[in-house]
Amino acid sequence: MKFNVADDIFRKIVDDSDTAILYAEPSTPKAVHAKEYLVKYSNQKAQSFFSIFPKNIENHPLEELVNYDELLILANKVLETGYDENFNIIVKEADSILNYHVRIKPFSKGLLFELAQIKPKFITDKESKLPLGSAKSRNRELEISNLFGIRVLDSNDSIICYLKPIFNIKGAVEDFRIDYINNRMREIANDDSAFIEGQTILEYYPKNAENGVLEILAEGYISGENKEYTKEFIFNEKAVWLATKAVKMNDGLILFSKDVSQEKKYEAQLFLQNRLLSEAERVANIGSFRWNLAKEHIKYSDNVYRLFGYDPNEFDDKYDRLLTFLHPNDFEKVKSSFKEARKNKSKSDLVFRVYTRSQELRYMNTIAECYQKEGNWYMVGVIRDVTKQIEAESILQIKNAELKRTNADLEAFNRVASHDLQEPLRKIQMFVSRLHEEEEGRLGKRSQGYLSKIKYSSDRMRNLINNLLSYSKVDEVSEQPTRVDLNDVLNNALEDLAERINDLDAQIESVSLPVVNGIQFQLEQLFANLIGNSLKYIKEGVQPKIKVIGSIVNGNKSEEESLLSNINYVKLQFIDNGIGFEKKYQEKIFEIFQRLHGKTEFSGTGLGLSICKKIVQSHNGAITAKGVLNKGAEFTVYLPTLL
Amino acid sequence: MDKLKILLVDDDEDDRQFFADALEGIELNTDLHQLENGKSCMEFLLKDTDNTPDLVFLDLNMPIMNGFECLEAIRRTPHLKDLLVAIYSTSSAERDIEETFEKGANIYIKKPSSFSELKKSLKQVVKMNWAYHLNDFKKENFLLKI
Incomplete structure (x- = not known):
């Protein structure tokens, strides 16, 4: 089976669909029984649903795949009457019981099977308002809807619509007629009207003339190029952001629009948060980075650039560029540390010196961790300017060393003063006192005076030593x-x-x-x-x-x-x-x-x-x-x- | 009364001389034996129990075996564990004093700086009634600092 236009996009929609789709054609022109039909197309969901069969199920007899007798009986009924058949089946799967809604309908040259798991989604009021049978009426002009059932399109998360251009007398596109639009539009716009189809896009949403949508679509139609745009729309006073892709198909445009309101809201929040973070980083002298380890580029926050004396994004974000800031003596250390962290996904925390743009020497500290996300390894971390801290620390270290030396000196002094100095002094005093005792009266007056002076001086010295000792002992x-x-x-x-x-x-x-x-x-x-x-x-x-x-x-x-x-x-x-x-x-x-x-x-x-x-x-x-x-x-x- | 046997262990020759002169000067009935370090002291004490003195004066800072080690060795020896030991040192450091008492010294005398004081404290120590004081042993009672 061949898809003519926008094949890939359709295949993607169909493949992404929650509905299992199987299309079969008669094996020979004469075949009248569903048994004789061969599978011509199946989407991913169908392949997994019929998982007992080979992965490539195309050209397999329908009989081989669909071994539910009831399914074949009903398929034959469809072939006989030419009308759709709808029914539910129950499938036991492991511990759970799953309910499927099955529709078999004549389609192109064969039969189309749709199997949708019944979820709350399928039994809403809206669902009952739009009976499956009514889909038939919409198929008339729309080739694409002939491909597969409307359900596929309706159950899709995107708004899908098909537009036909309306030309003015000069031959320019002045509007588009909405030929088909799926139910998602009604959900998003909160619009129950069944008559969107048949309106033009300007009738349906007049502002399309001013917001550039008409212009973009017209250009897309004329040039045949795919167009993408994200615009804000107001439906029933509710703002909705739609991200749209327009693809030319036959003589019309097919549009896929996704509701990105939530993302837009997050984006706005994120923008605010980023600004706050950026501001906080600037104040705190911190920068942050995120590095996809498989790549050579690092995503820096604005303040990283500022830390190095540059304006945001001013230097190349390659990893190698960062290394050029390094002080030569720290180059190998940092390089090997990052290499190690990159290889072993380990945590790193290191301090290194860099030269900023003005050749100023600064100390930086980075702390980084690795994590895995969607199969990629990332390193996230912060860079801080710690020059002040390092300087203060080194002063403190010097002071500490000085203090240690002083303390050691003081201890040595104490030892010296308490023993080594006292010992000879005591002897002097002892000899003086003996001399005094033994020679008293025999010494001349002057010698007697000398002896007194020796005694006085040595007493003073002892006094001094004792005072020094008690001074140094106050803290002990x-x-x-x-x-x-x-x-x-x-x-x-x-x-x-x-x-x-x-x-x-x-x-x-x-x-x-x-x-x-x-x-x-x-x-x-x-x-x-x-x-x-x-x-x-x-x-x-x-x-x-x-x-x-x-x-x-x-x-x-x-x-x-x-x-x-x-x-x-x-x-x-x-x-x-x-x-x-x-x-x-x-x-x-x-x-x-x-x-x-x-x-x-x-x-x-x-x-x-x-x-x-x-x-x-x-x-x-x-x-x-x-x-x-x-x-x-x-x-x-x-x-x-x-x- | 028998002569009081005194052993002085001090490496400083001058100090030994001061000590001997002072002891002689106080005119008490004593018999002084002098040794130069802890090792010779222990050898002397272990050689013959007749050598056991009534009182030992022990310097702390000595070569070969210092006063602390010698004091420990004395207290480890069964027949010397009750020997009266007076520490005789220049040090007035509180921790030295504490340590010697912990190791079993009976008395601590800081070496004085005048001869008359030396005589005075020796007289005091020698005259003490050791047996009496031993039963009521208090650091303050025996700590003689001059």
Whole structure:
């Protein structure tokens, strides 16, 4: 059997149809019985329906295929009467029972069998309004509908129509008459009228004159070329997007229109989403890509181009082009990593350097994954500019390394100070003390003086070493903080300093102090250092007076900026009437080894206040100093109160 | 009363001299034996039980076998497990002190920096009534730091 026009399209429609179609012709001109008919055409559905038969069933005797006796009996009936026969059959298939509607009708030189599975679709109201028999009346002018039953066309998802041109007096196409249109049009347009056929396309939809449809169709008819267009139509106030293909057939046009409204809607949404994504990528300095691994081209998002300093689509989207941005030292790494990911469909996550269009060195990070879709492998991923992070990280690494070195140095120093330095010093002191004991009275006055100086210096050195040790040990405390009564702390500190207080006849004034959370011995050291400091820097001829005041302040309202707001602090003030210091030194005096005075004037290692600061800091507090030269100094300590 | 037998294990010759002079200076009835490291100490103690002293002064930082190892070896030896051991070291590191007590030291003396102090602490240690204190053994009671 030969298809004359638009063969392929029709074959596709027929093959895609849910209806099984079989066409048979008599084996000889004399054949009168359906048994003697040979199969001339079958669609895919029919081939699968009659799956017990060879795939190529053409030219097979109908009898061999259709072994349902009833089918042959009815086929004979059709041959006798020349009228269609409709009936239902039941087919048992595995676990299910399937209902088929069968129609046998005379067709061309033979018989046409249509088997449609009965689904809800076939028993709708519309179906009952359009009895199969009425199809016959529509066949008259339409060759194509002679090919197969209307059902095939009606059950198709597309609108199918056949148009005949109407010429004006000049011989130009001015309209088309709708000769046939399938039921799908009525469904889509929500139009029950049975009289679409016979109208022209401008009568049916006047806007066809303005929206370019008539023009396109006329051109298609004249040139004989296939035409495709997608247009929006309004049917009964409902917008419908139809994607249409027009093919010239004989002296008319056949149109296939698909309702793509949903796709259009998705497309609009997708467009919006893409725009949002693109915007988000730009803001986040991220680009994304999708790569069909079988191909060399990569689909980049707009921002990928921007990351490399280009406008969207400005550089070639080939994979190889991407590699040209790479820093030479990272070239092999990236290439092999992508090769690996492409081959094994593995996940990849790597950081590499690239040169952007302006030859700026940037760090990029890509994370990509592979997935399979419809038999193709894709790699999807993101590219991020991580230059900032990498730079920050490398600074951090350098700092960390520095810190590690410093810590190691400090540890070594501790070891040295606690043993190696002390050992020889202790011996010096020991020998000095023996010399002093044994030779006292026998040494000359000057030698006696030298010995005293050696003793003084070595004592100072021991003091210094001990202070250094306690400074470095502030952070090493393994003890847990406990409730510490600051009154006890003050008393213990004063006890340690009792001798000096007595010697100087110093006056210590204090109020009742609160309880804090802390390490007792450190707080004692803090108090002893601060009070000791006041006892050290005294003014000649003036009785030293030291006042210790305690109060509670809120971090918010305090004058000290480093305190946390909304936390209450114990504020301790140590006020003396000593020599004070200039304002410019009030930060400096807490620095390690900062001495404001010559060491002969006042004893001191330059570490006392540094230790204080460290202790306060490790208690999450703060310490400040205020001084007026020759008037006195005031040290203020803030310690968080108990919660 | 028999002489109190004291064993001093210290690699530092000067320190051994200070110690001997100080012990002599406090004029108590003692008999001092000196050794240079943990190894010679153990050899001495294991050779003859008659050698077992009443009191051992043990330096920590010594070559060949240090004070920690020597202390462990002493406590591992059945007839020495109750021997009175005083650590005699320059170190004032808390962890060293802790460690020696964990390993069974009875007393910790930080080497002083003046001769008179050395005499004072030796006098204190030697005069202590060991037997009495052993029954009520507390770190604070025995930790003599000068």
